[in-house]
Amino acid sequence: MKSALLISGLLALLPAALGGQENQLGLVDGAGNYYAVLNCYAGSNEYVMVRKSDPSGNVLWTQVRNMMVDERAAAATIDPSGSLVVAAVRKNPNGLKTLVLFRYGPAGQFEWDRFFNDSIPNVPTAVAADAEGSFFVGGNALRNGRNVARLWKFDRFGSYLWYRETDNGSGNTYVRQLMVDLTGVISLVVESFQSQSATSGQYALMTLLYDKDGNKVWR
Numbered sequence: 114m115k116s117a118l119l120i121s122g123l124l125a126l127l128p129a130a131l132g133g134q135e136n137q138l139g140l141v142d143g144a145g146n147y148y149a150v151l152n153c154y155a156g157s158n159e160y161v162m163v164r165k166s167d168p169s170g171n172v173l174w175t176q177v178r179n180m181m182v183d184e185r186a187a188a189a190t191i192d193p194s195g196s197l198v199v200a201a202v203r204k205n206p207n208g209l210k211t212l213v214l215f216r217y218g219p220a221g222q223f224e225w226d227r228f229f230n231d232s233i234p235n236v237p238t239a240v241a242a243d244a245e246g247s248f249f250v251g252g253n254a255l256r257n258g259r260n261v262a263r264l265w266k267f268d269r270f271g272s273y274l275w276y277r278e279t280d281n282g283s284g285n286t287y288v289r290q291l292m293v294d295l296t297g298v299i300s301l302v303v304e305s306f307q308s309q310s311a312t313s314g315q316y317a318l319m320t321l322l323y324d325k326d327g328n329k330v331w332r
Contacts, residue, residue: 140191144168146165146168147166147168147170148163148164148189149164150162150163150189150197150199151163158179159183160178160184161179161184161185162177162178163178163217165197176223178215180203184202184203184204185201186199187237187238187239188237188238188239188240188250190241190248193245193246195218195219198215198240198248199215200237200239200240201237203228209232210235210236211235212235212236212250212265214227214228214229214248214250225271227271227272233254235254236253239251240291241291243325245325248266248268248269249265249266249299250264250267250291251263251264251265252288253286259284259285260285260287261278262280262286262288262303263277263288264299266325277323279301283307284305284306285306286303286306288303289304298324301322302318302319302320303318303321304317304318305318305319
């Protein structure tokens, strides 16, 4: 299938910053503005800082999201309205990891945050927006000691719609890549690992295609 990929599905990884900032995520919008999403440490908890600069490097705005609990940004995308959406993981005081999705408008205004919690750890690794402004998050959930790959969909207001799960039945599965093409088809690259002994195992990569309603196009 030949398709043009939305820029919202692409993510540039930058070198780690010094001091209390590290693990930068960077992306550029259609106007050439640059967004830096940084994971920072406040001495007691991790938090997220977002900065937007114009094409000349002038800082337009900076937002700090410090909820006084550990939160780490995992991926970011820009939706059709020009808003920045960040997928993060929150480590709650009880140790449970929760998927967090939050959005800032083009002028830096906080718009909303949303949480997905089904009482097992959920960790995002990728996010993309489609042409309608819906958001797709790829990541993993930990169930009974094994990782299963998940694809979540949220509407343009951040309301949760559905998730789809890939489980190889005995080993671990991980989301490695997520893209949305111009027709709205979601491409999810999943790595599957099944151990064969204490020191060896079998790896496989597979690409899953879904339509916007979560139906598999092919595997």
